[in-house]
Amino acid sequence: MCTIAGFCNFNIDFESNTPYFNHVLTTMRQNHGADGQYLSNHIGFSCKHLSKGSKFAIVYNGTLYNAGDLKQELRKTGVVFETKSETEIILNAFIHYGPSFVEKLNGVFAFAIWNGQSLFLYRDHVGAKPLFYTVKDSTLVFASELKTLFGHPDIRPAIDNNSLREIFGLGPARTPGCGVFKDVYEVLPGHYLVFSGNELKPVRYWALESRPHKHNCEETVETVSRLVTDAIKRQMISNTPVCTLLSGGVDSSIVTAVASNHLQESGRTLNTFSFDFKGNDEFFTANTFQPERDRPFVDKMRKIYPLNHTYLECAEEDLVDLLDDVVHTKGLPGMADIDASLLYFCKLVKQHNSVALTGECADEIFGGYPWFYREELMQTNTFPWSKDMQTRKALLSPELLETLQLDEYVQSRYEDSLKQVPCLAGETPQEARRREISYLNIMWFMQTLLTRMDRASVAVGLEARAPFADRRIMEYLWNVPWEMKCHNGVVKGLLREAFRALLPPELLSRKKSPFPKTYNPNYTHLLQQRLLAILDNASSPLLPLIDREKMHRFALGTQTLDNPWFGQLMAGPQLMAYFIQVDTWLRMYA
Numbered sequence: 001m002c003t004i005a006g007f008c009n010f011n012i013d014f015e016s017n018t019p020y021f022n023h024v025l026t027t028m029r030q031n032h033g034a035d036g037q038y039l040s041n042h043i044g045f046s047c048k049h050l051s052k053g054s055k056f057a058i059v060y061n062g063t064l065y066n067a068g069d070l071k072q073e074l075r076k077t078g079v080v081f082e083t084k085s086e087t088e089i090i091l092n093a094f095i096h097y098g099p100s101f102v103e104k105l106n107g108v109f110a111f112a113i114w115n116g117q118s119l120f121l122y123r124d125h126v127g128a129k130p131l132f133y134t135v136k137d138s139t140l141v142f143a144s145e146l147k148t149l150f151g152h153p154d155i156r157p158a159i160d161n162n163s164l165r166e167i168f169g170l171g172p173a174r175t176p177g178c179g180v181f182k183d184v185y186e187v188l189p190g191h192y193l194v195f196s197g198n199e200l201k202p203v204r205y206w207a208l209e210s211r212p213h214k215h216n217c218e219e220t221v222e223t224v225s226r227l228v229t230d231a232i233k234r235q236m237i238s239n240t241p242v243c244t245l246l247s248g249g250v251d252s253s254i255v256t257a258v259a260s261n262h263l264q265e266s267g268r269t270l271n272t273f274s275f276d277f278k279g280n281d282e283f284f285t286a287n288t289f290q291p292e293r294d295r296p297f298v299d300k301m302r303k304i305y306p307l308n309h310t311y312l313e314c315a316e317e318d319l320v321d322l323l324d325d326v327v328h329t330k331g332l333p334g335m336a337d338i339d340a341s342l343l344y345f346c347k348l349v350k351q352h353n354s355v356a357l358t359g360e361c362a363d364e365i366f367g368g369y370p371w372f373y374r375e376e377l378m379q380t381n382t383f384p385w386s387k388d389m390q391t392r393k394a395l396l397s398p399e400l401l402e403t404l405q406l407d408e409y410v411q412s413r414y415e416d417s418l419k420q421v422p423c424l425a426g427e428t429p430q431e432a433r434r435r436e437i438s439y440l441n442i443m444w445f446m447q448t449l450l451t452r453m454d455r456a457s458v459a460v461g462l463e464a465r466a467p468f469a470d471r472r473i474m475e476y477l478w479n480v481p482w483e484m485k486c487h488n489g490v491v492k493g494l495l496r497e498a499f500r501a502l503l504p505p506e507l508l509s510r511k512k513s514p515f516p517k518t519y520n521p522n523y524t525h526l527l528q529q530r531l532l533a534i535l536d537n538a539s540s541p542l543l544p545l546i547d548r549e550k551m552h553r554f555a556l557g558t559q560t561l562d563n564p565w566f567g568q569l570m571a572g573p574q575l576m577a578y579f580i581q582v583d584t585w586l587r588m589y590a
Contacts, residue, residue, distance in 0.1 A: 004059040004131075005029070005143040006045040006112055007152060008119040008195055012139070013041050028143065028151035043114045055116035056095060060087040061144050062109025062129050063463065065234040065470070070104060087111075094120075102192060102205050106234070106471065110144050110187070118196035125206045125471040126361075126442075127176075127189030128450045134184045140195050146331030149184065150589075157589040158182040161404060164545070167582060168392060169406040172334045172566060173383075173448045175413050180332055181589075189447070206471065208442070210424035210435065213479045220484050223476060225498040231470035232258040235357060243271035243353035245464075246309070248297025249513060250496060250503070251359030251368075255467055257502040259357060260305040271353055272307045274298045275345045277518035278315045284519050294516060297507050304504060310352070314344045316523035320530065323577055327584045329459040335452055336570060336577035337523075338515055342456040350462040360453055360466040364441040365477045366492045367485045368512050370568075372437055382414050384437065385445055388563040391571075395551050395561075395579070397544070417443060424479075434482050442474065445567075514568055524557075527576040531555040534583050541586035542579065551579070 005028045014021040021044055025037040029046045038045040038057050047059035064070070064086045071081065071089050079092050093101040094113050099120055108128035113120045121142055123131045132149050133142040143149040150157050160182045166174050174180055177188045187193055190206035215223060232255055236242045244256045260270040274294060284293055295311070302309055322340035327333060329343065349356055363369050371377035371384035380387045389407055396404075421439045423432065450469065457464035467473075477485070480494065487493030496508050532555050534540045535548060553559035555576065564571040565578060 002047060002061055003144050003148055004045075004047040004061045004110060004112060005141075005145075005148045005151070006043065006047075006059060006119075007139055007141045008043050008114075009139040010042050010196075010198055014039055014044055015041055024153060027153065028148055030151065040114070043119060045112065045114070056091060057114045058087060058091045058094075058111060060090060060109065060111040062086075062107055062111065062124065063465065064089065064105060064107035064109070065231075065237070066104075066106040068237075099192065099194070099203070100205060108465075108469075112142060118194055121187050121193040121195070123187040123189060123191060125190050126450065126469050126474065127447050128454060128466070128469060130451065130454070131187040132179050132184055133187065133193070134179075135200065136183075138198050140200065146179070146181070146184070147328070159589075162409075164400070165404050165406060165409040167333060167585075168396060168400075168404065168545075169389075169410045170383075170386070170413065172332075172336075172452075172578070173386075173444050174332075176443055176447065189443075208422055208439070208475065208478045210422040211479055212424070213481055213484070217484055217487070220480060221487075221494065221498050224473075224494060227470070227473045227476060228254065228467065228495075228498065229258050231467040231473060232357065233262055234470075235465045235467050236262060238355045240354045241268075241271065242355045242357060243273060243349065244357045245349070245359070246272040246274050246298055246301060246307075247359065247513075247515075248274065248294040248299075248301065248507065248510070249359060250492065250508065250510060251362035251468065253297070253301055253359075253503055253507055254495070254499045255357050255359050256301060256307070257305060257499070260307060261502075264306070269306055269308050272298075272301075272309045273312055273345070273349050273352075273356075274309070275312050275314070275341065276516050277319075277341070277520065278313045279520035279522075280516070280518065283521065290513050290516070291511060292513065294513065297510060300504050300507050312345050312348050314341050314518075316518050316520045316526060318344055319518060319523060320526045320577075323580055324584045325459075326456070327581050327588060330451070330455045333578060333581035333585050334455075335448070335566070336574045336581060337517060338574075339452055339456060340577075341517075342452060342515075343459060346457045346462045346464070347460040350460045354461065355463045355465065356457070357465050357467060358453060359468065360449055360464075361446055361468040362492070362495065363512065364438075364446040364449075365468060365474055366495045367434070367438070367482065368492045369441065369445075372434065372482075373486065373491060378433060378437060382410065383440060383444065385567045386565065391561050391563045391565055395546055395554060397547050400545050414440075431482060438478065517574070524573045524576075527573050527580065528555050528557070530580050531576050534580065540583055542583040545582075546579070 021039055025044050025046045045057055045059045067086050067089055074092050081088055102122050109124045110129040110131035111122050131144050136154055141152045141155050163180050166180045177186050179186050191202055191204050194201045244259050246252050246256045256272055263270050319337050319340050322343055326339040326343050377384045393401055418436055421436050453464050485494045487497050534542055535552055565575050
């Protein structure tokens with residue numbers, strides 16, 4: 001995995017001033033550690049995985065899960081390969097099939113191709129890999145990291161009211177295609193851009209399609225089992241041993257079971273890792289969203305499968321220290337301590353393995369969240385994971401609220417998304433609403449989680465893969481009716497039934513439990529100290545944006561907010577951490 005970057009301008013011949021523009025590439029490269037660059041008349045590329053031919057050049061970041069199939073197909077047409085790299089496969093596929101070749105790819109990727117006349121920017125089907133861009137004075141600048149984009153000397157970070165609307169109204173989610181910074185955008189999932197003659201044209205190459213589901217229940221269970229198993233095995237293909245992140249939940253346990261059985265066929269043992277926090281033995285408190293800890297269920301998997309398992313723990317002091325690091329990693333505020341702990345755990349996993357499979361994305365596709373089945377959440381006329389705007393507005397200054405008009409902005413983004421849902425004629429209102437909820441989850445909530453995992457893992461050199469995000473699984477499940485997804489009246493019953501033979505009954509029936517968090521009161525205390533220090537610092541860029549008196553009461557614990565800011569867990573200390581990250585973000589970009 002590496003970062004890609006570059007620039008293109010059809011009005012400038014970069015080769016007329018090679019030293020300067022090579023220096024620009026070098027400056028951008030210093031922000032992401034790549035070691036290769038390419039400069040031609042109208043194009044400059046920087047990336048570790050860089051290939052070029054007589055008139056073609058490509059920079060690539062990602063992983064193809066059908067690279068072998070595609071390579072074999074190209075060989076039959078006479079293509080001769082000089083390397084074993086995926087980059088060469090992609091470039092030859094582009095040359096042979098044309099720009100729409102991307103429809104053949106199965107993987108996660110962001111890449112740019114120059115064909116001597118046009119620049120093509122591609123992003124994978126589900127948006128697992130980021131790809132930002134901006135245009136200034138007819139120069140298109142792109143990068144897969146925001147800090148690399150701002151490494152270009154002509155591109156300076158700036159924010160406007162819409163930036164703050166994204167941060168406070170939608171964050172840590174963000175509008176698809178929005179880079180939050182002023183005039184910064186992101187290639188949409190399932191799209192590519194063509195930049196030619198100063199014209200920038202978006203092309204959608206993939207979208208979910210609604211059609212009647214023709215399989216009966218038994219056929220559906222069989223198909224789900226086959227697709228998920230194939231996705232897991234494909235994503236185990238690697239030059240280095242693959243491990244799994246095992247939470248003891250249904251999703252990660254299925255990935256672990258399939259992966260372990262697959263490795264046992266060749267006499268190998270699977271490495272697995274689970275996460276928790278120091279002090280949770282003493283301080284864990286069961287609640288609606290986290291009714292029990294993960295470890296007992298991890299232990300059940302260890303009794304059934306020959307796993308080489310490692311329990312990882314994070315202290316609350318490390319968690320607080322890493323809040324700033326994840327902002328630097330993402331270029332934006334994120335999911336607070338969830339991002340920070342994931343960065344910490346990924347660093348520890350990387351000491352043992354370079355590639356990890358996760359259970360991410362199953363809940364979005366199979367309907368595991370409460371807003372798929374709890375009527376009051378499902379019928380909420382906004383994003384169900386942040387339905388209470390009062391929580392979001394409670395700590396902001398009245399002047400800022402008057403300027404931003406957050407309710408209107410969020411409602412507009414929500415309604416714009418609903419207009420894009422591929423409807424199916426003849427569906428009941430209930431089923432049509434569930435399709436809307438599914439669409440919102442895939443295009444919004446899942447994007448946030450994929451970005452969280454990608455940025456945390458890439459930052460430490462770990463490649464995290466999510467088999468459930470395989471586009472074939474998504475395409476199939478999109479049209480499976482709820483009564484089948486909720487097989488036998490059980491949430492995610494279809495997935496449980498498809499892998500009944502692989503999991504013990506106690507684990508198979510386990511309710512959803514989200515990513516673990518610390519319950520140690522010292523974590524809250526440490527956050528209070530940091531937030532109070534920000535409030536006491538007259539130079540803090542956060543101060544003009546908040547109601548200082550209310551934030552002070554909140555930091556002291558004398559004012560509480562009952563509903564989470566985002567999802568199910570971002571409340572209380574997590575909300576403090578988010579505002580700390582916002583302050584860090586504003587400072588980082590001045």
